[in-house]
Amino acid sequence: MGNRRLRKSVESYQARIREHQAKIEEELRRPEPRWELIRYWEKEIRAYQGRVERLLRRMGRR
Numbered sequence: 001m002g003n004r005r006l007r008k009s010v011e012s013y014q015a016r017i018r019e020h021q022a023k024i025e026e027e028l029r030r031p032e033p034r035w036e037l038i039r040y041w042e043k044e045i046r047a048y049q050g051r052v053e054r055l056l057r058r059m060g061r062r
Contacts, residue, residue, distance in 0.1 A: 006059045013048045013055075020045050 020041040027033045 003059055006055050010052050010055050010059075013052045017045050017048050017052075020048075 024038050024041050027038055
């Protein structure tokens with residue numbers, strides 16, 4: 001994978017992280033937040049962050 005592709009993947013994951021964070025903030029504003037959704041999005045965010053870190057390490061080796 002070239003650096004351009006890696007960079008694009010990183011940007012995509014970072015965009016998904018921002019989307020999930022916005023969903024969490026929106027859900028927390030509800031009178032009765034759905035905690036199962038919040039936990040799910042937090043789990044997804046952690047997974048995306050791990051992927052971003054791995055991709056960034058991979059880019060640094062090139």
